[in-house]
Amino acid sequence: xxxxxxxxxxxxxxxxxxxxxxxxxxxxxxxxxxxxxxxxxxxxxxxxxxxxxxxxxxxxxxxxxxxxxxxxxxxxxxxxxxxxxxxxxxxxxxxxxxxxxxxxxxxxxxxxxxxxxxxxxxxxxxxxxxxxxxxxxxxxxxxxxxxxxxxxxxxxxxxxxxxxxxxxxxxxxxxxxxxxxxxxxxxxxxxxxxxxxxxxxxxxxxxxxxxxxxxxxxxxxxxxxxxxxxxxxxxxxxxxxxxxxxxxxxxxxxxxxxxxxxxxxxxxxxxxxxx
Amino acid sequence: xxxxxxxxxxxxxxxxxxxxxxxxxxxxxxxxxxxxxxxxxxxxxxxxxxxxxxxxxxxxxxxxxxxxxx
Numbered sequence: 591x592x593x594x595x596x597x598x599x600x601x602x603x604x605x606x607x608x609x610x611x612x613x614x615x616x617x618x619x620x621x622x623x624x625x626x627x628x629x630x631x632x633x634x635x636x637x638x639x640x641x642x643x644x645x646x647x648x649x650x651x652x653x654x655x656x657x658x659x660x661x662x663x664x665x666x667x668x669x670x671x672x673x674x675x676x677x678x679x680x681x682x683x684x685x686x687x688x689x690x691x692x693x694x695x696x697x698x699x700x701x702x703x704x705x706x707x708x709x710x711x712x713x714x715x716x717x718x719x720x721x722x723x724x725x726x727x728x729x730x731x732x733x734x735x736x737x738x739x740x741x742x743x744x745x746x747x748x749x750x751x752x753x754x755x756x757x758x759x760x761x762x763x764x765x766x767x768x769x770x771x772x773x774x775x776x777x778x779x780x781x782x783x784x785x786x787x788x789x790x791x792x793x794x795x796x797x798x799x800x801x802x803x804x805x806x807x808x809x810x811x812x813x814x815x816x817x818x819x820x821x822x823x824x825x826x827x828x829x830x831x832x833x834x835x836x837x838x839x840x841x842x843x844x845x846x847x848x849x850x851x852x853x854x855x856x857x858x859x860x861x862x863x864x865x
Numbered sequence: 866x867x868x869x870x871x872x873x874x875x876x877x878x879x880x881x882x883x884x885x886x887x888x889x890x891x892x893x894x895x896x897x898x899x900x901x902x903x904x905x906x907x908x909x910x911x912x913x914x915x916x917x918x919x920x921x922x923x924x925x926x927x928x929x930x931x932x933x934x935x
Contacts, residue, residue, distance in 0.1 A: 719929045742928025749928050764905060769896045769927050813925060824872055826923050831905045 630787030632717030
């Protein structure tokens with residue numbers, strides 16, 4: 591791949607960086623990232639990855655834009671209310687950067703369709719908010735050997751961890767499985783400061799870029815937590831768990847299966863609002 | 866007894882993880898993963914797991930979005 595003069599100008603602030611240069615930018619333009627959820631986390635991630643010139647970006651979302659999304663899901667505008675989130679997000683990404691090929695998936699990820707989708711990509715960003723989806727992505731990425739970024743946000747806090755399947759701690763090393771349904775109130779009850787989605791979603795985008803560039807240290811074997819009220823980050827070391835049901839020494843999860851657990855009563859199974 | 870919980874020193878009386886959850890008023894322990902000196906604890910072992918002076922614990926909350934962790 592040879593960059594055009596326009597591309598050299600567009601990406602000049604990348605190219606001038608010692609760790610990127612022309613070769614790194616070419617690497618980004620050849621890379622493929624999948625963003626699951628065009629919501630709070632997915633919005634900033636999608637915008638920055640498109641701007642950065644990640645050559646192929648997939649965006650998965652089956653929902654349409656609602657007015658209550660706009661407080662944090664910054665890729666969608668007021669005029670997009672009622673439109674498909676995947677299409678709304680794709681439109682903004684293309685508007686930022688025509689170098690990027692955007693693929694939209696207007697569907698929910700399930701055990702029977704996730705593998706075919708994630709295999710097309712180098713890195714997966716989990717921008718979902720519901721636990722069945724989070725564990726499904728974790729498990730599918732493990733079986734497909736795909737690196738991915740986990741994240742969650744709640745009220746004034748957020749957390750993120752990058753997983754290199756089979757090499758670093760996974761979500762199931764930390765949490766055996768989704769919490770019991772009766773312990774989880776609906777999505778609308780707890781709230782979240784909108785900007786938390788930006789802070790954590792951008793960290794996820796940075797991980798995707800670092801992975802594509804093969805630069806720096808990924809946030810593996812550690813959970814980075816952000817307390818927005820205190821203004822503090824903590825990096826909590828997480829070791830691989832030998833008893834992990836997925837990637838431990840004697841795993842009990844050996845094939846990809848649907849992860850059952852109702853999370854949100856707003857719209858029914860699997861259709862919960864993205865964060 | 867002084868221990869470190871999520872990076873902060875705490876003076877506690879509890880001697881087991883279960884006791885600590887109660888003492889620290891963790892209302893939904895099923896929504897928390899606990900790391901003791903770097904190792905993730907088995908949820909079924911909280912009752913038998915002793916907490917000792919100087920232990921470092923991390924309480925790590927499920928965060929999907931919009932659910933009540935505390």
